[in-house]
Amino acid sequence: MQTISARALASLLGAWRDRSPAYAALADRVRLLVLDGRLAVGTRLAAERDLAVALGVSRATVSAAYASLRETGHVTSVRGSGSVVRPLDRPASANERRPHPDGDVLDITNAALPAVDGLQAAVERAVTRLPQHTGGHGYEMQGVPELRAAVAARYSDRGLPTRPDEVLVTIGAQHAIALLARTFLTPGDRVLVETPTYPRAVQAFTGAGGRPVQVPVGREGWDDDALRDAFARARPRLAYLVPDFHNPTGATMPAHQRRTVNDLAARHGTRVVVDETMADLGFGDRAAPWVPFPGDVVHVGSLAKSVWGGLRIGWIRADAATVREVLNRRSPTDLGTPVLDQLVGAEVLPSLDELTTRRRGSLRAAHDALHAALAERLPSWEAPRVEGGFSTWVNLGEPVSSSLVLAARARGLLLSAGPRFGVDGAFERHLRVCFTLPPRQMHRVVDVLAAAWDDVARLPRLQPGPIALV
Template sequence: MESLTSRLGRWSAGRGPLYLLLAARLRQMIEDGLLRPGAALPPDRTLATALAVGRSTVVAAYETLRQEGKITRRQGSGTRVAEAALSPVSNTPEKATGPTGVRDTSNPLFLHLLEPAHDIIMLSCAAPAGPPPQLVDAYRSLAFPSDADLGYHPAGVPALREEIAARFTARGVAIGPEHILVTTGAQQALSLLTRHFVTPGDSVLVEAPTYAGALDVFREAAGVPLPVPAGADGIDVTAAERAMAAERPALGYVISCFHNPTGGVLPPLAGRRLVEAARRYGVPLIDDEVLAELPLSGPAPRPLATFGDVISIGSLSKLLWGGLRIGWVRGEAGLISRLSRLKALHDLGSDVPTQLAAVRLLTDLDELLSTRRARLRTCHDHLRAELERLLPSWHCPPVPGGQTLWARLPHGDGTSFAQLALRHGVAVLPGAALDITGHSNAYLRLHFLHEPAVLTQAVERLAHAWHAYRTAPPQPRTGAALNAIVV
């Protein structure tokens, strides 16, 4: 059930009766091979509850597909995909997972990017909108390399590696450029590290909740996430030590500073314990620093890497603009050399003009971040004030940094409410997409990157959706009227 509701994605974001929108999405999944012939579909009431719609919406959607020959419905055996439901072009198992069995994504975060909708306020994808003017200036003033430069730099343009290394040194981690690999965003950095360390069946220590994109990467590599609770003070280090001692995972992944989604920060003493435990049990430890330089006040906490052998990943995409696909890995020189060879297999190196522009941006990054932090602080306070005004029953504590709030609903679950919120014009990320333990079902992740006026409109839409969620969902027309619509 959870897999189906996740893969349904933004099914309710179009125009028209809900039962037709649901039927259209299920039809597409059947024709694409994501629902195989003979596969059982959830009972009417079960699916209706998961999607926060009336039972008659599901009944009408199923009936539409039954009339088309896409599904069969029999008392005692339930609802199943018809044996001849697939179209000829998708009648192969490769359609479901790709030609080599590679998984695609059902992550709502990515589906919101893959399936954009009109007039939806996006509180789900937390990335800065629009390039800063300094990026435009950086491109205008590019100084390209000499004619002798082929433009292939698998490890990254030397000048950029030097700038990133210098920034780590200034933050208390003294390194040279040989310790830096430039990647196409932090997502590629995480993918390369996973390919290097994780083989099918290996366990990967993760926080619960954590960044949903990381879970997708580990699953794509056939790794088995090993969850450890995380909260306002970061990962539960005692539980992490026990998990490492018992399971000896192939990799550990944490967000020690301004955790995504909770906003938590791992205290220094706990950070030292975690690093020492990873060393003791031979677990390579990744610290995702994508948000580490976004405190809402005061200086950023010291990097986890100051305590020992930690692999750091970072990015300019969250600091400046999502379209600036510059990320990096910081690690031991031998690891960087091996990752560079692995990256060369995939793309021979990231885009050179973008790297050259990034060199210019890094020289002015402190000034750029000062402006961005002030704006984030204003928007953080505004979003919390609007939530308190219109949704006072929600629990939404302040965060010390980053760009998201972790809101707990007083009742119900985030997945079903997220579907209902989408129909009211606002996309939010349910906690279930971020936590494989199921303990975050009552949570939503909300970002505060929009302008205050847009955040106010988003909360107003959430309030209308919450009112509808607390009452019985409206029922679509049934009986003769429904049959007339179907005909």
């Protein structure tokens, strides 16, 4: 069983004391960590006494917080093992998933949309092709030839000549990232990651023993000096970048910086992994058609964002030797991507641009609706307009993201707080807002955010001074 130490938990909790009583603020903050996956199910929480010391509060405060977590079903007490995060088999507390008064819960937790129109037809065509495969054993560890050819053709058409043996089909991009982590990292290796970034990639790297080294991505995108400094200081084994419509900021890396990354990686012996999962989702007037990242990098792609998350098709595009190396590490965790899904992928890829036209239009409409509503209702927030992807990274101006997310949740809006996208609890001033609902609902999202913002403003603040007891 994995235990989170008092120090690590204190660092994840960040500035948790946003109100009194302290035990309730602490319990709420742990709840948020559980809900957004930063505290994994099965994790044993630090002992009460140790956490009390690390947080500078009384043991009674921590005891009361743990008792409250037990009451709401977020942790369970196991004899001899302390308090353990448990799977949520029901909405954990009455106020956690209270529906929005106008209807269902509004959920913008995931950067994802329902399937594109045209998927059903592609599935039907794929089914008719299935008999070409069912006579064989079906264990297609590298991917069926027709899908690898379709992926290779897409890169070649976009200016990166690619052969089918330079493609490895995976079970989504997440699987690709995890395979790359397992293949190329040994415990203690440094991995350059952006901050904020897609958190499950960081989990894959740390799970393989990697140590994240962070380079900031902000409103203005990446900073040349920070990139130079991080490469030179850490000489990372891997660098993981999301250069197109970055999750969560929506930023896109300009061409000159891509060349800088290549130069730095060559100088410091770093293998660069570029995650181009969002690349097909440009919708702004200035969004240029996607071109693959230049140079000798490992490309990760997926149909999850452009077509449907339920179609678990991703891939790695790299030189053939790298592909073989990763392929050799694939077993025993899995024995290939389902053949029928791959055939669907081969059907959709050649017409991906047409299939995503509507999706890009919807994203643009939702993005514009969100910005119009934010400008009207929450003008103090800084919400950058973006050219593609699913989200914008709002600067709230105050370190209250977690409190705001809890208040929004109580009003029926589910979303992730800023610290979810940082390492070590940073980004309390930021909030990822996904524009993944239709425009009318995005207006409702902003209504709830505005009401939650008022709730947060009304929270009784703790006065600086003596440590608060329960």
